[in-house]
Amino acid sequence: MKTNISIAIDGPSASGKSTVAKLIASELGFLYVDTGAMYRAFTYACLIKGIDPKDKEKSCDLIGKINIAFNDENKITLDGVDVSKEIRTPEVADNVSYIASYTPVRKDLIRAQREIAKGRNVVMDGRDIGSYVLPDSQVKIYQIADAEERAIRRHKENLEKGLHSTYEEVLENVKKRDYIDSHREFSPLVEAEGSIRIDTTHMTIDEVKNAIINIIKEKGLI
Numbered sequence: 620m621k622t623n624i625s626i627a628i629d630g631p632s633a634s635g636k637s638t639v640a641k642l643i644a645s646e647l648g649f650l651y652v653d654t655g656a657m658y659r660a661f662t663y664a665c666l667i668k669g670i671d672p673k674d675k676e677k678s679c680d681l682i683g684k685i686n687i688a689f690n691d692e693n694k695i696t697l698d699g700v701d702v703s704k705e706i707r708t709p710e711v712a713d714n715v716s717y718i719a720s721y722t723p724v725r726k727d728l729i730r731a732q733r734e735i736a737k738g739r740n741v742v743m744d745g746r747d748i749g750s751y752v753l754p755d756s757q758v759k760i761y762q763i764a765d766a767e768e769r770a771i772r773r774h775k776e777n778l779e780k781g782l783h784s785t786y787e788e789v790l791e792n793v794k795k796r797d798y799i800d801s802h803r804e805f806s807p808l809v810e811a812e813g814s815i816r817i818d819t820t821h822m823t824i825d826e827v828k829n830a831i832i833n834i835i836k837e838k839g840l841i
């Protein structure tokens with residue numbers, strides 16, 4: 620098998636990228652890299668240290684003072700502690716797009732993301748993977764769905780995890796993050812040049828996964 624293959628899956632909030640990316644990575648034996656988890660972990664770090672994520676200066680001051688990484692089980696860690704559950708709360712979701720709009724934070728996490736991908740076969744999902752983090756990715760997917768459908772999916776996930784939020788709150792959060800993510804100055808959410816757009820509004824997870832696997836096959840990468 621070829622090495623150094625990267626599959627970039629970008630798109631707006633709760634469009635099902637991570638579910639599909641995980642399945643593809645596991646089917647192909649590639650490493651799955653959840654870049655959103657890194658921005659969420661940074662946000663969680665601010666919150667537990669009493670820093671308001673809207674305070675750019677204080678938030679950026681944490682760069683270099685905290686360690687965000689994936690452990691051997693590919694779980695996101697903050698200073699060595701698995702925080703994979705803590706980063707999924709509505710409070711983190713409400714604040715993460717502020718943190719992700721700070722250029723110094725992005726530069727720091729993007730450097731780490733490129734380091735992880737170096738010399739490996741990866742499926743990386745996020746907002747700016749095909750456009751900025753790994754612009755040489757052999758396959759770039761832009762995965763979208765209607766905001767209402769995305770809110771239904773995320774609300775269902777939250778309920779399954781025992782997290783309290785209403786459908787209306789989730790819809791508002793999804794729309795707010797889409798706006799902030801696509802309007803920030805540095806590496807915003809954009810449809811990368813050369814990417815293939817998949818509208819998943821009326822597709823099952825399996826259909827999306829198979830569509831992407833077929834694209835990878837057609838390119839002769841597997």
Ligand code: CDP
Binds near residue numbers: 633637
């Ligand atoms: O899974 P969901 O769509 O809710 O979001 P996520 O992938 O966990 O990302 C959380 C947030 O991190 C996004 O709303 C963005 O603000 C930010 N993010 C980003 O700016 N760039 C990335 N490559 C990944 C996430």
